[in-house]
Amino acid sequence: MKIVSIVGKKNTGKTSLTVKVISELTKRGYNVASIKHSHHSIEMDKENTDTWKHKQAGSNLVVGVGSTTFFNVKAEYDLNRILYLLKHFDDFDFVIIEGYKSYNYPKIITSPEVRDEYTITEVDSFTIDDEGVSELADLIEKRGHDIVDTLFANNCGFNNGETIAKEIREGNLKVEDLDQVHSYLSIDNKVVGLNRFVSDYLKQNILGVISTLNLDDYGVEDVNKIELLIPNTKATPKINKKTTILINDKKLMINTFTNDIITNSISAMVNSIKTEDAVKNIDIEISNITGKDLTDAEIILKTNDKSVDINKFTSGILKETIFAVIDTLKIEDEINNIKIKVEGD
Numbered sequence: 001m002k003i004v005s006i007v008g009k010k011n012t013g014k015t016s017l018t019v020k021v022i023s024e025l026t027k028r029g030y031n032v033a034s035i036k037h038s039h040h041s042i043e044m045d046k047e048n049t050d051t052w053k054h055k056q057a058g059s060n061l062v063v064g065v066g067s068t069t070f071f072n073v074k075a076e077y078d079l080n081r082i083l084y085l086l087k088h089f090d091d092f093d094f095v096i097i098e099g100y101k102s103y104n105y106p107k108i109i110t111s112p113e114v115r116d117e118y119t120i121t122e123v124d125s126f127t128i129d130d131e132g133v134s135e136l137a138d139l140i141e142k143r144g145h146d147i148v149d150t151l152f153a154n155n156c157g158f159n160n161g162e163t164i165a166k167e168i169r170e171g172n173l174k175v176e177d178l179d180q181v182h183s184y185l186s187i188d189n190k191v192v193g194l195n196r197f198v199s200d201y202l203k204q205n206i207l208g209v210i211s212t213l214n215l216d217d218y219g220v221e222d223v224n225k226i227e228l229l230i231p232n233t234k235a236t237p238k239i240n241k242k243t244t245i246l247i248n249d250k251k252l253m254i255n256t257f258t259n260d261i262i263t264n265s266i267s268a269m270v271n272s273i274k275t276e277d278a279v280k281n282i283d284i285e286i287s288n289i290t291g292k293d294l295t296d297a298e299i300i301l302k303t304n305d306k307s308v309d310i311n312k313f314t315s316g317i318l319k320e321t322i323f324a325v326i327d328t329l330k331i332e333d334e335i336n337n338i339k340i341k342v343e344g345d
Contacts, residue, residue: 001086001091001093001146002140002144002146002175003106003145003146004021004096004097004105004120005098005100006021006097006107006110007098007101007108008111009110009113012111012125013110013124014099014125015098016125016126017110017125018036018098020128021096021108021136021137024133024134025094028137030093030094031090031091031092031093032092032096033086033090033092033095033096034098035079035096037079037097037098037099037100038099044070044072045064051064060073060074061073061074078189079103081186081190081191083147084184084186087184091225104118104162104165105165106120106144107119108120108140109123110125118169120139121136142174143169145165145169146175149191149192150181150191150194151164151178152164152179152193152195152196153177153179154195161193180196182203183199183206184199185202201261204324204325205265205321205324207223208320208322208324208325211320212313212320240344241342242259242342243263243342244341244343245262245340246337246338247326247331247337248335262325265325266282266322266340266342267279269318270301270303273308273314279303279304281304281341281343281344282302282340282341282343283300283301283305283340283341283342284300284302285300285340286299286337287336288337289338294320299318301318
């Protein structure tokens with residue numbers, strides 16, 4: 001998803017330029033979303049309509065569904081929150097924003113007074129012709145980028161969104177060169193940046209669990225997009241443990257960052273089984289793995305050196321999820337056996 005904003009002083013043709021840009025990108029076959037920001041109240045309903053009456057009665061969110069669907073919320077959302085929510089609606093190629101000049105997204109300006117470090121070009125909206133709009137769309141294709149905090153390009157020497165966004169705006173870095181992020185996360189309405197490893201790690205974990213579910217019972221044929229909401233969650237204390245991983249009886253070297261992620265993941269999975277004792281040490285062995293087929297694989301779980309009985313469903317979740325976790329580490333050899341030991345306080 002590439003984001004660009006069109007900003008300028010009042011009566012400088014922002015809306016007309018926004019419409020031309022949306023039209024050009026749509027003609028090119030792109031899936032386009034747009035956001036309009038105003039300093040004045042924007043009403044989606046006419047007075048005395050049914051949904052207007054819902055809102056007047058006190059509903060903080062009114063959804064109107066007919067030939068179209070609209071959401072009317074009694075709140076002004078942060079731009080990044082809106083952009084994150086757009087990812088839930090569809091796979092948009094571009095989001096064209098009219099307004100929001102104080103945000104850090106690539107800007108096309110319609111008046112010189114609003115020029116800042118995020119400006120990629122200035123346009124006279126009243127004189128621009130079709131060729132100019134086409135050239136502007138070309139620029140948007142090259143300089144637009146996703147939500148700033150989701151940008152990662154460690155292979156290019158950059159590891160923070162602001163720096164990466166600047167390099168894209170200045171034409172020194174292409175979006176296609178960025179790390180491919182597979183998962184997006186929001187906590188308490190704030191977008192949390194995930195690099196390739198963490199986003200892939202979360203994706204594989206979730207897919208591991210989902211693979212054990214009878215999705216046909218819910219009318220799911222192909223898994224294309226997964227949305228997960230975890231409400232009312234308290235912050236979990238940091239786990240002070242160390243993990244040792246053996247693949248085919250060979251110790252796998254992992255850094256502290258990876259160790260912490262795997263340790264937390266394994267500990268959380270085992271704690272969800274609700275073993276009676278406080279779990280200090282965890283031992284897991286998965287054997288008889290054939291390729292990526294875990295059908296005939298066997299799993300043994302011990303906590304505090306005691307065997308834990310787990311049913312077929314739970315063992316399936318553990319096998320699939322743990323294998324998915326290990327698979328994110330990009331191990332070159334075929335995996336036949338996994339042994340994991342988590343120990344500490």
